[in-house]
Amino acid sequence: MKEKLTEEKVFKDPVHHYIYVQDQTVWDLINTKEFQRLRKIRQLGTSYLTFHGAEHSRFSHSLGVYEITRKIISQFERHGYPDWPKEERLVSLCAALLHDVGHGPFSHSLEEVFDTDHEEWTCKILLENTEINRVLRNVSDDFPGKVAAVIQKTYPKPIVVSLISSQMDADRMDYLLRDAFFTGVNYGTFDLERILRVLRPFKGQIVVKESGMHAVEHYLMSRYQMYWQIYFHPVTRSSEIILRQIFRRAQQLYGGGCAFDWLPDSIKGLLAGTMDVHDYLKLDEALVQTTFAQWAEERDPLLSDLCDRFMNRRLYKYITIDNPDESLLNEISDAFVSIGLDPDYHMEIDFPFDLPYDVYRPDKKEGEKKEKAPILLLSGEDEVSEISAKSDIVRSITGLHQGQYHLYYPEEPLLRAASDLPERVKQLFYIKGV
């Protein structure tokens, strides 16, 4: 069963204008409850606390990744390029649509604390007893496994994997455009139409016609700016720190046998580390926010303070530290302890970084398991070269990163106890004469 819809379905989308669904399978997948759940997971986690427009969900991003993939494949089919394996259309579309279906609430923070992995959950959702699995099995018995393999990057045809996972894949292209749109910044707007038009399947890879190089440069510069202005924004980092502290504290309290006034089953499963796929699917950001609102009234003062901070956006402040050596950190830590703060929860060093474009990336980003395929230019009939060999601007930003060490902390207790702090600490935290 791979039937076409008799009439194509249309979603209005503010980024791509319209999203077109032409296959019964894709339509059925969108209507599963596991996919609908993505409406309750924000695409940008806590960024809405910095950019109030960024309230968009992974539901809309997933549709967007699907749509970009659909457009790429349509173009390949329309031109009849022999290097595109036509029979891979549906598996590619399903993988594009479902690649994020295993994300939990505030995924990155949650994964760090509870050591889960959204990609693993995605595969479970595809392969275990779910509505999505039933829809995929309607295609063929091995179809769920094939879609999962694409998402896990183990699919035997790398060209299919690279559609949704490479240095310039449908995933990144959608999120850069979408996040720029919803935050309201204008540096994320590269020329998607042009890029789609110059992509070519070529010997098992996707390459870019050299005439499209400038559009790719623009894409990479957009990406650079988005990382530094949006994704690594210090206010967002602060809210993520608070979030992780809440999860850590709750886990610690739960492990210590503390009774909670409020503990829905799926949250208990999360804290206890005993979730199956159905428990996991009950986790969403509505539940987490509701839980935090309740926990703001729990007895543990640390947990309740952290939850209050998160709900009411009373975030940690930060100072920039050029060289966070041990002696300095110890000095700060001691001062914090001396005024009743807990360095485990009340100070955190953060060092964000992203390499806008790397050919060989020696240090992997957290959570990334494999190198992403590089961007290849096709000159003439068959000369392929990695983009930084051709582009001065790409070469000049390759390897560039501008991270700084930030130390996050709650400002109010420091101000209250200012007179008890050593002079050097006061200077460091810009606490003026008491």
Added chain:
Amino acid sequence: MKEKLTEEKVFKDPVHHYIYVQDQTVWDLINTKEFQRLRKIRQLGTSYLTFHGAEHSRFSHSLGVYEITRKIISQFERHGYPDWPKEERLVSLCAALLHDVGHGPFSHSLEEVFDTDHEEWTCKILLENTEINRVLRNVSDDFPGKVAAVIQKTYPKPIVVSLISSQMDADRMDYLLRDAFFTGVNYGTFDLERILRVLRPFKGQIVVKESGMHAVEHYLMSRYQMYWQIYFHPVTRSSEIILRQIFRRAQQLYGGGCAFDWLPDSIKGLLAGTMDVHDYLKLDEALVQTTFAQWAEERDPLLSDLCDRFMNRRLYKYITIDNPDESLLNEISDAFVSIGLDPDYHMEIDFPFDLPYDVYRPDKKEGEKKEKAPILLLSGEDEVSEISAKSDIVRSITGLHQGQYHLYYPEEPLLRAASDLPERVKQLFYIKGV
């Protein structure tokens, strides 16, 4: 204390590009927990189920209304128009910012079922023991009352009221632009800059210089299209019907003494009709969604089915009925009963309407208590006329409405029991030969 901030604060906003805060009071209001709560109330209620981009909150809309009001007043001040009462700046800005602060989750549906009124709650939040009240009292003791009076439209200076409540107020101008932006439609984009430039304070009213008439026409046509394409979209109406059924059923069950597995205190207060302002402030859409997710597993099959429908977007379908007379409705109702459906919950007639612009509106819209001030054009020095006297296109759409009767119902049970339905009912519901 009406001090200016030493450095103006800036919010990035996708609709207005930037929102500028120049007053300590406004800044403090934004940081209250009651205002931050608006992040958890969607601007468009259930519309996100129709337009997936429409996930924006009342928080961002409230900032937008504030910003438009700030721009209007700045322009009045810059030109030094004598008819603008300068001392009303701060009260106007606060009223603009706070006018929606009393909205509950999925407000319109909630108000219908539980007979509450968001404007009353707004006033309580301004006047009772809240952080907002404390910030407002910092200005002066009577300041909370003044802001509340503007919102209630009883403030002695109608020009202040008309800024946020008239046929072309900051509220409507923001929501039309914002809702168009987030849904992704392009008919909501009138020329705000032009309209702001031609507004004038004039004898206790706000009027529009005649040279701006075309921009106003465009605004009214945008509004017409937004109502019919967005606000009254049948899929959205269907989800609102489901929502009201859930609330009604829960209220009925609660009234009947049914024990719920899941009943957080604030939901209990809602069902019991015994909320104070602090209970009310705990209601938000995260809590309601979490509650529905839990209720999908309650024993009552009607409640659990309705909640499942809402969470997983399995909405009611509809048919259009030209003339919903009693005998027809009875016939349908009987057929529904005969196959085990409950007409109280499984069929609902809906007739949306909006008058795009009315001078004298004889039939008030549900929930509207007072006439909105009409749009007045200023010709020459002092000739004022109502816009439909001057504009052919406004006159031609005045009084126009295009509502149709829709009957909403769950499709699956009808299809399952199709062979038991009378022929005429089958035809009506387009159920093809069994």
Added chain:
Amino acid sequence: MKEKLTEEKVFKDPVHHYIYVQDQTVWDLINTKEFQRLRKIRQLGTSYLTFHGAEHSRFSHSLGVYEITRKIISQFERHGYPDWPKEERLVSLCAALLHDVGHGPFSHSLEEVFDTDHEEWTCKILLENTEINRVLRNVSDDFPGKVAAVIQKTYPKPIVVSLISSQMDADRMDYLLRDAFFTGVNYGTFDLERILRVLRPFKGQIVVKESGMHAVEHYLMSRYQMYWQIYFHPVTRSSEIILRQIFRRAQQLYGGGCAFDWLPDSIKGLLAGTMDVHDYLKLDEALVQTTFAQWAEERDPLLSDLCDRFMNRRLYKYITIDNPDESLLNEISDAFVSIGLDPDYHMEIDFPFDLPYDVYRPDKKEGEKKEKAPILLLSGEDEVSEISAKSDIVRSITGLHQGQYHLYYPEEPLLRAASDLPERVKQLFYIKGV
């Protein structure tokens, strides 16, 4: 020879982003000198004197009409609709590209004075000894004639004609979007992508799926606003009047045997009414502007004043007249004569009008020879109805027009001779106490 290009050619276009050329014939046509000449004919004639951005040429509009037509046909082909005659693709594209190739400089004014017709010139350019003719004949001997027949609306298949000439054709859709873009107004921006998606070939006509009705309403409202805000703008009308006066005066002088200091051959041909197609093709707006700049120094004071007015934008002013009856006009005319003005050149009554959408249009617009095909909606499989039967808003604006009589005149001589004017005339022209 109907070959495809081995590599498609791309033009960057600010309205459609990109324009794609896939056929050798289309590419060759664009590179003929007759088509390149369109770069020197502005799309909006004298409108750039009102909206300084409106400097775009018929060259870019022609590419736009081609591109919209190409998109419509691609969609028809992709879906394999049986009612679309596939063999008409190239003739449709060529007609779309070339439909305006016969336009002269400031076409509408020129046609009125010299009684020429751009459609006739278009046909001559297609059929006589030109580069365009040679390219078209490369397809087949009868191909130039077929393209000309489409443009003349005599082609035997009306569906081909309606692509470029109907109430919602590629021509109008491009110019509304393009003129809105370049003037900078935002009411011309209807949803082209949506409209293209809902067009269907159906029994020899092009119809619109009913689900696209709202997009069509938006298109018609955009058109209404564009006519009144842009095309009929009084400043533009004033410059057109000056332009016609210049042509009329020059013709009169030439007819009277006057020797001109400056009279290039093609201008002489224009004044003498003896142009062949090659003379005509030498007429462009650069030549006309250069001629006016020179004529500003001719001896005839009327001609030189009019040219100076046009070049330096010293246009006529206007007053609005409710009822321009003969006695009033005589009174004004007498007053004008009494202060040395020439009513033939110094006063002109103007009454612009356009009917935004008409099913049956009894009074034809100047220059229009045939009814444009109406907009038809397709409901279900085969029910076709004219749009105003379904749409309230279209019905309400059908037949609406808002024209006013304006009297245009040179202000300076009236002000100079104000004391010699009768009181009533002074009042009419708002000339204050002398």
Added chain:
Amino acid sequence: MKEKLTEEKVFKDPVHHYIYVQDQTVWDLINTKEFQRLRKIRQLGTSYLTFHGAEHSRFSHSLGVYEITRKIISQFERHGYPDWPKEERLVSLCAALLHDVGHGPFSHSLEEVFDTDHEEWTCKILLENTEINRVLRNVSDDFPGKVAAVIQKTYPKPIVVSLISSQMDADRMDYLLRDAFFTGVNYGTFDLERILRVLRPFKGQIVVKESGMHAVEHYLMSRYQMYWQIYFHPVTRSSEIILRQIFRRAQQLYGGGCAFDWLPDSIKGLLAGTMDVHDYLKLDEALVQTTFAQWAEERDPLLSDLCDRFMNRRLYKYITIDNPDESLLNEISDAFVSIGLDPDYHMEIDFPFDLPYDVYRPDKKEGEKKEKAPILLLSGEDEVSEISAKSDIVRSITGLHQGQYHLYYPEEPLLRAASDLPERVKQLFYIKGV
């Protein structure tokens, strides 16, 4: 006479939405014939032959530079910054409006061939007997000289000069946005509103608050892309080469005593090098285009071929040459001569370059006389640093340039005489087997 207009005048502008005129002097300047002449000078010279949308004039750009300057000054005034000399408002606005008024038709090419300088002409237009001079003298006798000094960068207050001439001045900001808009590319769209908001007058300079650094980075990257994608586009370079060849050939023929069939007085003045300001003001692109159209029929085959190429867009092709050493060029030149071509006119080496941002620029750009003031960041109260000291991305693109040597030539004669060319030359020009 420095009076304010009783009612501000408004221009609709597609880039800035509206342009506001508040001063009688500015209004009068716009209405002079010398300023209106700018409508007949394209902003981007021959770029319309590459990007058909780029038909916008220096008239609209000049209004845009004025508007940006007005906005900057308004902001300075609104905040009452003490470092802004308020009395310099009008001179700044006039200089912004008039800075380009001396541009001739296809200015850069014309200046190269005839060794004129638009800035000198601008000063003559301001200081000699013109309408502009009369309007400026209405302000005060020394006012024309003051405005000219700002444009010549000799005005005693460098802060005024830097508004319209620095690394990030109103001139560059307008043209980047405007040229991006009209060509239709989307990499020129930096965040003007943000940049304007973070500019500060500071000790005789204009500096940028450090919080605006990212917006400046975006501006510099936009500029980089605009140079390489638009301003240095090879097709545009080719048309500029043709243009210069035409001017050179005509000058050569005129110098040699050749009689022209067509030689308007102002063109004669240009060729003879004997223009006064009034002759110069008669030069515009309409005249130049009309002249070329006529010259296409002159007897000199070189001149007529070049004019035909320009009018009908039959431009030179180009090949890229890695290392254009003398022996190679001689070899090509000999081959060209051997087939009857004239190397002086039929081959030209081109090497475009721009440094996107330079602190110290050792090699000046052609025509640039002075260093442009660098971009300075203001941290805290009074720490000023040059941007590349703070920004990694700016430092990484500083000094970057990517120019390549291109050799332009007419393709047709080479193809025709291919069999007579040496093998190596054929290879170089990609002429395939004969």
